[in-house]
Amino acid sequence: MTLQVNDVRVAFGGLVALDGVSLTAEPGAVTALIGPNGAGKTTLFNVISGLIEPESGSIRLDDAELLRRSARRRARMGIVRSFQELRLFGGVSVQEQTVFAAERTVFTRSHHTRVRATQILDRLGLSGARRDLAANLSYGQQKAVSIARMLAMNGRAWLLDEQAAGLAPREYDLFCEVVTEAKERGLIILLIEHNLQLVRDLADVVVFLDRGRELATGTADEVFSDEVVRALYFGKRDQEV
Numbered sequence: 033m034t035l036q037v038n039d040v041r042v043a044f045g046g047l048v049a050l051d052g053v054s055l056t057a058e059p060g061a062v063t064a065l066i067g068p069n070g071a072g073k074t075t076l077f078n079v080i081s082g083l084i085e086p087e088s089g090s091i092r093l094d095d096a097e098l099l100r101r102s103a104r105r106r107a108r109m110g111i112v113r114s115f116q117e118l119r120l121f122g123g124v125s126v127q128e129q130t131v132f133a134a135e136r137t138v139f140t141r142s143h144h145t146r147v148r149a150t151q152i153l154d155r156l157g158l159s160g161a162r163r164d165l166a167a168n169l170s171y172g173q174q175k176a177v178s179i180a181r182m183l184a185m186n187g188r189a190w191l192l193d194e195q196a197a198g199l200a201p202r203e204y205d206l207f208c209e210v211v212t213e214a215k216e217r218g219l220i221i222l223l224i225e226h227n228l229q230l231v232r233d234l235a236d237v238v239v240f241l242d243r244g245r246e247l248a249t250g251t252a253d254e255v256f257s258d259e260v261v262r263a264l265y266f267g268k269r270d271q272e273v
């Protein structure tokens with residue numbers, strides 16, 4: 033099972049946000065998308081998850097073409113994502129929204145779903161906050177709820193949009209552990225990250241985007257030492273990572 037993005041083009045009026053982007057994300061691997069602001073990273077997640085239809089190209093999960101299927105249908109096929117702005121239900125308890133996430137995807141309403149939600153919340157250190165409303169949690173806890181919802185949806189591919197940003201050290205370590213566990217279970221993991229240390233620690237493959245184009249793909253070492261990437265992304269700072 034692979035996720036294949038092939039020659040995807042998206043334009044917003046005159047602005048070409050994705051200009052023929054292709055990439056392959058393998059199961060059991062973390063693929064990191066990096067690039068300057070406005071490179072098209074979130075737009076690519078929106079295309080994969082079904083919030084934007086591209087002008088051309090294809091997105092395949094194994095043999096299935098995802099384009100022209102609804103976002104909900106894609107979620108049921110196993111594409112689950114987080115949002116930079118999280119999009120939790122602020123007025124719903126942590127436990128309930130984890131259960132809802134499972135029910136929305138797998139359409140079961142069972143004791144098993146509740147037990148599974150409890151296990152997931154334990155894993156994410158949220159058991160003490162089970163009955164709290166998401167709106168009352170700390171930022172780091174809200175991010176953990178967003179991951180809990182993704183785990184509950186039991187997907188095959190995760191799209192993580194800057195999930196590690198703003199986490200305290202313990203929350204950050206837990207995030208890395210949960211992503212590594214998901215990778216070991218054979219999930220496809222795509223993540224957008226500006227934290228290049230995290231990219232170095234977690235990513236098996238790094239894809240560098242700039243102004244809608246894929247300019248480099250390889251290991252973190254390969255991409256971070258690429259001359260074009262250094263010139264466009266690290267600039268004169270010559271940042272060491």
Ligand SMILES: Nc1ncnc2c1ncn2[C@@H]1O[C@H](COP(=O)(O)OP(=O)(O)OP(=O)(O)O)[C@@H](O)[C@H]1O
Pocket residue numbers: 044047049067068069070071072073074075076
């Ligand atoms: N709905 C939209 N309408 C018009 N322009 C858009 C829309 N969404 C994104 N863009 C533009 O498309 C380009 C790519 O944006 P995108 O959010 O995908 O970049 P990004 O790489 O995710 O950036 P960041 O790292 O800042 O999140 C930007 O120039 C952005 O302003």
